[in-house]
Amino acid sequence: MxxxxxxxxxxxxxxxxxxxxxxxxxxxxxxxxxxxxxxxxxxxxxxxxxxxxxxxxxxxxxxxxxxxxxxxxxxxxxxxxxxxDPIAKHDAWAEGVPSEHMLNRFTDAVIDNIRHTLGHIDPELFDLACSMVAAPKSRMYIVGGRITHTLAEYLFLHMQVIRPEVVHIQSTSNAWPHYLLDVKEGDVFVIFDMRRYENNTLKLAEMAHKKGAKLILFTDQWRSPIHRLADISFSSRIVVPSAWDSAASTLLLVETMISTVQNLCWGDTKDRAEELEKMFDQTRLFRKFT
Amino acid sequence: MxxxxxxxxxxxxxxxxxxxxxxxxxxxxxxxxxxxxxxxxxxxxxxxxxxxxxxxxxxxxxxxxxxxxxxxxxxxxxxxxxxxDPIAKHDAWAEGVPSEHMLNRFTDAVIDNIRHTLGHIDPELFDLACSMVAAPKSRMYIVGGRITHTLAEYLFLHMQVIRPEVVHIQSTSNAWPHYLLDVKEGDVFVIFDMRRYENNTLKLAEMAHKKGAKLILFTDQWRSPIHRLADISFSSRIVVPSAWDSAASTLLLVETMISTVQNLCWGDTKDRAEELEKMFDQTRLFRKFT
DNA sequence: AAAATTCTGTATTATTTATTTCAGAGCTTT
DNA sequence: AAAGCTCTGAAATAAATAATACAGAATTTT
Known part of the structure; x- marks a missing residue:
């Protein structure tokens, strides 16, 4: 230089x-x-x-x-x-700072989590789960807990555009039993349950299962007890150098699912997205993107 | 080659x-x-x-x-x-399936995004932002838009435990002007604004800025117009093989920030977490972790 | 809504950069 | 030691690339 x-x-x-x-x-x-x-x-x-x-x-x-x-x-x-420069061997993610910096340690851990998570996913089951979610006839319920409801919401916001009949239930809310009244056999539940697994979520899963709904579970490497009821489970690695767990690898799976389902539903989605677009234009929520 | x-x-x-x-x-x-x-x-x-x-x-x-x-x-x-290359040793993340499978393509993109994002972060600014967030005297506001409110909420849920005086504002809600009444000079705003940048969020940022609040912005590589007002901005790469953008790299930054702030606030956090624990025990929200 | 300013691309010109030619230098072989 | 061969670089040519001028488009200001 x-x-x-x-x-x-x-x-x-x-x-x-x-x-x-x-x-x-x-x-x-x-x-x-x-x-x-x-x-x-x-x-x-x-x-x-x-x-x-x-x-x-x-x-x-x-x-x-x-x-x-x-x-x-x-x-x-x-x-x-x-x-x-022999030192500049890209072992650090954020440059100009020791590899012990939190940015580097955390990123290391997340990449590692992703690698482990992907290594343990069965692609066929993943595809199957996606096609279940893409099935337009069934109603889709998305369930999250205290922290995971953010992931659930993220999935919900996208699915809402991609397909009709999507419902987001927060298991921590005490209104959820009402939602379950309508559940029909063949409806699909996508459930998020990470450690500290939540009693409410388990109860909800049990009831849905009893009603004949299909359960797709996103959990962590130690697996929520719901996995015994679930038709398909995906376990993510979530350990990071923090007092808290990381949702990054789970988010990766969720986003991949969104993209895959989007592709499966392409015809419908286009119409729905355009319609949504119009609505946004009218409400002037967004600036025109330059 | x-x-x-x-x-x-x-x-x-x-x-x-x-x-x-x-x-x-x-x-x-x-x-x-x-x-x-x-x-x-x-x-x-x-x-x-x-x-x-x-x-x-x-x-x-x-x-x-x-x-x-x-x-x-x-x-x-x-x-x-x-x-x-450094990452490309894993040419397939999910095994037993061609590298063209969405799981592999998507993961590739996300890892790439993470690398780019981290490469463009100034660690010192990141540390500075964390210490601003950790400052206990100021009130902390967290702001998200239509999609990004999930990230905002995720940050909020953790910050709520780590420090007092945290508020989550959804810029799409029309209640947000009320929140701004209380803003004092020196208060800290963490704002999420990804493309299609939202007018509401911009307005909110302008008002907060005018009131003398410090702005920390999480945006994408093209940067929300808010970056001109922000004291510190972080840009994430968000492009993936999907009709939608990826929040993964931003989540990584948020989680790293949570962990760093947690360390800075350790003394306080411990007390707060224990208290929270008790409350959860009483409400029997969680199963005891085995 | 009009004027002024700034930005951006097309077309042109100027410059740099690559290729080819060819004559002589340096080897090798007899 | 001379002939034949290959190699090499100076000079000339050809090609490409970069810089400039200018006019129309887009933006901002008044």
């Missing part, structure tokens, strides 16, 4: 606010695969970022370089320096 | 015997600081190795490339691949 200790990546990031729309778009494209893309020809970079060549020329000047060539030269210098 | 699994470096070494004196000299120069030198202009490389430009041109052809540009392009590809 020629004149200072900051990388060009840092520099871009830092100047991000002074850049215009097209330039920012370009900046993100550069950071996307850094530094490789910045080492190619200007034209290619421009095309890659969907901006014009002059935009590239202008931006590098804004960053303080005389021209694109000088910018590239600096990138190469940086690369050279990095290759020489 | 276009046609095989060997790097260009390997390829050069392998062909070393078929090269002439000047070419070998050049080859060693390239390997000297690989790959940086090969990514510069041909002329510079030639001068660096004390050979003539045509020698470079001839050698890359001998190595099997159509010309220097193609050679460079391959180098860049290799670099790009390498940047992804």
């Amino acid at each position: 020629s004149n200072s200790e900051q990388t060009i990546s840092d520099r871009i990031q830092q100047k991000l606010d002074d850049l215009t729309r097209a330039e920012r778009q370009l900046a993100h494209s550069i950071l996307e695969n850094y530094p490789a893309s910045g080492l190619g020809p200007l034209t290619a970079l421009a095309k890659d970022a969907n901006v014009s060549a002059p935009t590239v020329a202008r931006m590098v000047q804004k960053l303080g370089y005389k021209g694109y060539s000088e910018f590239q030269a600096e990138l190469r210098e940086e690369l050279k320096a990095k290759a020489k | 276009s046609n095989s699994e060997q790097t260009i470096s390997d390829r050069i070494q392998q062909k070393l015997d078929d090269l002439t004196r000047a070419e070998r000299q050049l080859a060693h120069s390239i390997l000297e600081n690989y790959p940086a030198s090969g990514l510069g202009p041909l002329t510079a490389l030639a001068k660096d190795a004390n050979v003539s430009a045509p020698t470079v041109a001839r050698m890359v052809q001998k190595l099997g490339y159509k010309g220097y540009s193609e050679f460079q392009a391959e180098l860049r590809e290799e670099l790009k691949a390498k940047a992804k």
